[in-house]
Amino acid sequence: MIKNLKSFVRYLLKNKLYTLITIVGFSISLTFVILISVYLKNELSVNSSQVNKERIYRLTNEKFSNFSPPIGALLQSKFPEVESFTRIYTHSAFIKVPKSDMMVDFSSLLADSTFFNIFTVPLIEGDKNTVLKTKNSIVLSKEFANKFYGNKSPVGKQITIYGRITATITGVYDKLPEMTHFSKVDGIMNFRLLGDLWNWKDMESDFGNCSFDLYLLAKPHTNLPSKAPQILKLFKEDFWIYKQERVEEVIFEPLPEVYFSEMNGRGIEQNSKTLINVLLVIVFLILILSIINYMNLTIAQAGTRAKDIAIRKLVGSSRTRLILQHIAESIILIIIAFAIAIFLSFLAENTFNNLLETKLNLENVFTFNALLISSLFIILIGFISGIIPSLIITKLKAIDVVKGGFVRKNRAIYSRVLIGFQYVVVITLIISTIVISRQATFMINKDLGFNKTNIIKLPYYIENSQQVGLKSEIQKIPGVKNVSYVAGTPIDGGNNYSFTYKEKPVSFQMFKVDSAFFDMMDLKIQPTGVAYAKNGIWLNRTAVKDLGLDSLPKSFEEHPVLGVTNDFHFRSLNNKIGNLMIYQLDSTDNIWSILVQIEGKNIPETISKIKEAYWKFSQGIPLEFEFFDQKISSWYYKEKRMATIIKYFAILSIIISVMGIYAISVFYNLQKTKEIGIRKVNGATVFEIIKLLNKDFIKWVVIAFIIAVPISYYAMNKWLEGFAYKITLSWWIFALAGFIALVIALVTVSWNTFVSARRNPVESLKYE
Amino acid sequence: MIKIENLTKVFRTEDIETYALNSVTINIEKGEFVSVMGPSGCGKSTLLNIIGLLDNPTEGSYFFNQKEVANLREKDRTKFRKGNIGFVFQSFNLIDELNVYDNIELPLVYLKIKASERKKKVEDVMLRMKIGHRAKHFPQQLSGGQQQRVAIARAVVANPSLILADEPTGNLDSKNGIEVMNLLSELNQDGATIVMVTHSERDANFAHRTINLFDGQVVLKRTN
Numbered sequence: 001m002i003k004n005l006k007s008f009v010r011y012l013l014k015n016k017l018y019t020l021i022t023i024v025g026f027s028i029s030l031t032f033v034i035l036i037s038v039y040l041k042n043e044l045s046v047n048s049s050q051v052n053k054e055r056i057y058r059l060t061n062e063k064f065s066n067f068s069p070p071i072g073a074l075l076q077s078k079f080p081e082v083e084s085f086t087r088i089y090t091h092s093a094f095i096k097v098p099k100s101d102m103m104v105d106f107s108s109l110l111a112d113s114t115f116f117n118i119f120t121v122p123l124i125e126g127d128k129n130t131v132l133k134t135k136n137s138i139v140l141s142k143e144f145a146n147k148f149y150g151n152k153s154p155v156g157k158q159i160t161i162y163g164r165i166t167a168t169i170t171g172v173y174d175k176l177p178e179m180t181h182f183s184k185v186d187g188i189m190n191f192r193l194l195g196d197l198w199n200w201k202d203m204e205s206d207f208g209n210c211s212f213d214l215y216l217l218a219k220p221h222t223n224l225p226s227k228a229p230q231i232l233k234l235f236k237e238d239f240w241i242y243k244q245e246r247v248e249e250v251i252f253e254p255l256p257e258v259y260f261s262e263m264n265g266r267g268i269e270q271n272s273k274t275l276i277n278v279l280l281v282i283v284f285l286i287l288i289l290s291i292i293n294y295m296n297l298t299i300a301q302a303g304t305r306a307k308d309i310a311i312r313k314l315v316g317s318s319r320t321r322l323i324l325q326h327i328a329e330s331i332i333l334i335i336i337a338f339a340i341a342i343f344l345s346f347l348a349e350n351t352f353n354n355l356l357e358t359k360l361n362l363e364n365v366f367t368f369n370a371l372l373i374s375s376l377f378i379i380l381i382g383f384i385s386g387i388i389p390s391l392i393i394t395k396l397k398a399i400d401v402v403k404g405g406f407v408r409k410n411r412a413i414y415s416r417v418l419i420g421f422q423y424v425v426v427i428t429l430i431i432s433t434i435v436i437s438r439q440a441t442f443m444i445n446k447d448l449g450f451n452k453t454n455i456i457k458l459p460y461y462i463e464n465s466q467q468v469g470l471k472s473e474i475q476k477i478p479g480v481k482n483v484s485y486v487a488g489t490p491i492d493g494g495n496n497y498s499f500t501y502k503e504k505p506v507s508f509q510m511f512k513v514d515s516a517f518f519d520m521m522d523l524k525i526q527p528t529g530v531a532y533a534k535n536g537i538w539l540n541r542t543a544v545k546d547l548g549l550d551s552l553p554k555s556f557e558e559h560p561v562l563g564v565t566n567d568f569h570f571r572s573l574n575n576k577i578g579n580l581m582i583y584q585l586d587s588t589d590n591i592w593s594i595l596v597q598i599e600g601k602n603i604p605e606t607i608s609k610i611k612e613a614y615w616k617f618s619q620g621i622p623l624e625f626e627f628f629d630q631k632i633s634s635w636y637y638k639e640k641r642m643a644t645i646i647k648y649f650a651i652l653s654i655i656i657s658v659m660g661i662y663a664i665s666v667f668y669n670l671q672k673t674k675e676i677g678i679r680k681v682n683g684a685t686v687f688e689i690i691k692l693l694n695k696d697f698i699k700w701v702v703i704a705f706i707i708a709v710p711i712s713y714y715a716m717n718k719w720l721e722g723f724a725y726k727i728t729l730s731w732w733i734f735a736l737a738g739f740i741a742l743v744i745a746l747v748t749v750s751w752n753t754f755v756s757a758r759r760n761p762v763e764s765l766k767y768e
Numbered sequence: 769m770i771k772i773e774n775l776t777k778v779f780r781t782e783d784i785e786t787y788a789l790n791s792v793t794i795n796i797e798k799g800e801f802v803s804v805m806g807p808s809g810c811g812k813s814t815l816l817n818i819i820g821l822l823d824n825p826t827e828g829s830y831f832f833n834q835k836e837v838a839n840l841r842e843k844d845r846t847k848f849r850k851g852n853i854g855f856v857f858q859s860f861n862l863i864d865e866l867n868v869y870d871n872i873e874l875p876l877v878y879l880k881i882k883a884s885e886r887k888k889k890v891e892d893v894m895l896r897m898k899i900g901h902r903a904k905h906f907p908q909q910l911s912g913g914q915q916q917r918v919a920i921a922r923a924v925v926a927n928p929s930l931i932l933a934d935e936p937t938g939n940l941d942s943k944n945g946i947e948v949m950n951l952l953s954e955l956n957q958d959g960a961t962i963v964m965v966t967h968s969e970r971d972a973n974f975a976h977r978t979i980n981l982f983d984g985q986v987v988l989k990r991t992n
Contacts, residue, residue: 678861681822682922683850683878685843758842762822765861 008329011305018301021663022294025656026337029290031344032652034374035352036283038365043271046259049179051120055083055218056255057225058265061247065263067214068207069191071239072112078234081222086112087191088213090183090267093161094461097148104148105624106161108138109182109267110191116173118217119180125155126171135192139171144186165196181259181268210241213266216252225252244505246498274719275642282649285425289653291385292418293660294330298389300415300667309393322394323387330386331379338378342366356645415664416700422657423704423741424711429650430737431712435729436643439720442727443636449568450490451522451597455628456607457489458594462617464587473613474596479606482597484516485585489593490570491631497581501547501557508543509570512583520597524566528552534584536562543579556581572635573725658748661697665749669693669756676756677764689757694749701745705738712737769930769961770796770819775828775838777814777984788814789825790984796963798929801956803975804965811984812965813934819963820853820932821845833929851879854923854931856952858938860915862907868894868918869903875926889925897921897951913944920951924960931955933964937971949974 072085116128195203218224235242488494488511937945980988
């Protein structure tokens with residue numbers, strides 16, 4: 001055994017290219033396997049430490065996950081399977097904190113008193129059964145408490161919200177978001193406080209506002225989801241969104257699935273299942289590529305070891321023993337690569353986190369169990385990588401090897417097939433990268449039908465009586481072109497307004513805007529000719545068409561229609577343009593935001609002047625603003641991130657494949673040395689030799705291209721189905737990917753081919 | 769036809785200079801059959817490679833049909849070799865993946881001769897070498913003697929004026945060896961100039977004259 005090992009080490013040292021490519025190839029790919037596996041493990045174990053995870057469900061319907069406040073209590077009263085429930089909402093407000101005149105932004109989760117009983121969130125101070133018992137109770141995060149109360153306990157202290165609502169701190173929790181799907185917030189307030197915050201007196205009995213997530217805790221050993229049909233029946237009788245057939249299903253989402261749900265929720269982080277699946281496929285592909293490289297190289301290289309094997313066979317070694325020896329060798333090689341990969345993954349951790357916007361922490365991952373599992377995994381990979389080459393290599397008859405018959409077998413088809421497979425992966429990934437990046441760019445740059453450049457949106461935190469003053473103050477600032485007060489903009493989508501029109505349920509988005517809005521947004525309006533009226537509205541073209549109105553309708557639902565606007569996008573491009581109704585803002589209306597259109601030059605200066613003006617009116621609330629175009633671009637974060645991830649993995653798979661293909665071309669050309677010599681002696685030019693040697697590799701790129709095109713066409717078509725507005729899969733995307741693969745193949749093999757072709761034929765024929 | 773004067777070939781490694789050929793002067797007339805003999809390492813094959821334009825000399829001049837070819841670039845050497853020089857090797861040097869027909873056709877392909885003409889030429893030469901029935905066979909399916917006939921067929925198919933043979937019978941038994949030598953003699957009688965490196969006295973006697981090399985120098989020229 002030791003002797004065999006020594007012979008293997010000598011062999012590795014002698015065949016540097018082989019050793020380098022197999023070990024480096026495996027190390028690189030295992031590095032990514034480690035990083036992605038850790039990421040996947042983190043993502044898949046979100047909420048896994050929740051004690052009640054098997055019993056917690058989020059209630060959704062087929063369209064969204066929001067319900068009105070009384071639904072939880074209704075279900076608990078009708079279905080004994082419901083042990084408790086909590087409604088979840090997020091709220092952000094400026095509060096005054098001790099030792100500071102500054103107002104600070106306080107983000108909170110609004111939850112029922114049962115929250116700490118349903119979810120496992122460790123409390124540093126306070127009792128989980130009572131901590132949210134009273135309406136005005138508030139539990140702070142450890143971070144927030146430490147920041148503003150230092151080492152002293154904040155329990156019993158009070159916090160004032162909006163200068164009018166006082167809440168008492170009843171506890172401090174530790175690490176809420178860690179391994180749960182909840183977003184990071186500064187504290188948790190009692191849900192009922194929302195009634196005070198919103199001046200919503202009948203909150204607990206109002207079915208009208210469906211904006212709140214609802215989590216239900218089922219009693220042990222009951223089957224709450226099986227009650228869905230009865231709940232649906234109940235809802236159809238009593239709950240307007242079901243009665244009016246806006247939605248038709250009752251779905252119980254088990255807690256572990258909420259994180260990957262398509263349905264967005266309140267106060268939670270979510271991840272895309274597609275991304276997870278894509279990553280799983282990528283890890284798998286990267287592993288396969290390295291295994292292929294290893295198998296290919298080992299078989300190609302076998303010629304140089306064939307004599308060793310033949311002699312061992314001649315002196316009586318059994319085939320099984322030789323097979324085991326080869327498998328053991330590949331396991332050793334992969335263990336070496338794995339050790340390097342662990343080291344590399346620590347080096348790459350930060351870069352990986354930055355590039356893919358993840359929060360890996362490898363130090364916590366390498367536990368005994370993890371190492372045990374990965375060791376078994378590595379041995380398995382070693383076994384898989386070793387078995388096929390060992391079967392092929394040891395199959396040869398000793399006499400053939402001595403005679404040199406192995407060389408011919410060595411050129412067999414499988415190594416080409418494996419290279420072809422690598423190219424299929426490379427071409428598919430290139431196509432996917434191009435398509436996904438183009439779709440992301442398309443969505444970011446698409447003409448949305450309104451002006452999105454140099455427009456900033458400020459939150460409206462001032463008294464209505466100061467409206468005019470603030471507007472004229474901002475308007476005076478050099479560089480400011482226009483100021484508009486609005487409730488609803490294309491980037492927040494406005495309010496939803498649903499009603500029955502001609503016996504059919506219709507759904508509208510609704511903006512309330514002042515007259516500056518139209519100019520600022522550069523909307524095209526076709527006037528209807530109706531005389532101006534204070535209650536006049538504008539409809540968009542889609543609404544006019546969808547409702548079957550006249551092309552320039554005079555009135556709609558008792559409102560005079562002043563004009564019809566062009567169709568512009570007021571939600572992300574994942575959605576089709578819907579019906580829109582624009583009202584005129586009234587002085588008593590609740591204003592949401594201030595839009596300021598600025599000139600494209602001296603932007604920082606203009607903004608700092610706006611901040612100053614705003615400061616004067618907002619009683620210390622600092623200005624937080626967002627640019628329209630940046631906000632729109634952030635809608636496509638998911639797609640951009642996916643494109644980035646696939647791009648990096650395409651590059652990685654190209655690197656791994658290129659290493660393998662380069663090494664194979666070296667061995668291939670070595671095997672061809674004699675043939676090259678003969679051809680040159682018989683009149684072949686260097687160019688003709690290069691052509692001959694490259695032809696084989698190019699042939700496989702072409703075959704791979706033919707296979708990759710339908711695969712990627714299908715996959716990308718499927719992916720694009722999720723978008724209402726999308727790019728077309730033009731032929732040139734496929735052609736470009738094929739061309740890139742061809743160039744990669746040529747660049748990879750050509751240098752070596754050139755060297756081989758230039759070699760003096762005398763050298764290759766001399767020693768025959 | 770071949771006029772070589774003071775030809776020297778030096779092989780240099782990092783610290784050693786080896787004189788494979790040292791001031792060799794040889795003349796070979798058109799239609800001659802010349803054998804080159806000498807002990808291993810005396811420079812026979814180096815001389816043959818230079819005559820065959822596979823290699824350049826370090827010094828000296830080499831006129832082929834009155835044209836100085838000693839210092840041609842690789843590209844020009846290839847061009848000049850095509851159709852002018854045919855090679856026969858001790859180890860046959862056939863391409864394993866090509867059958868007999870394709871192996872013989874090779875020089876014609878690189879001469880860019882039309883397919884129909886190639887077919888005729890290959891069939892003619894196969895007939896002449898008595899290997900027509902083996903056209904579809906692969907080299908490893910043939911005996912050594914048959915392989916060498918294929919190699920000779922390939923060497924002459926383009927009708928070159930010079931045939932270079934490097935120990936053509938070295939890997940053959942005596943019966944096959946004599947057959948190959950008879951073939952070469954026939955080719956010579958048909959007008960081909962032949963330069964043959966050999967260890968065998970018997971083979972050398974087929975030539976018109978023998979040049980003996982020792983340590984890179986011509987030590988004896990003998991007419992058979």
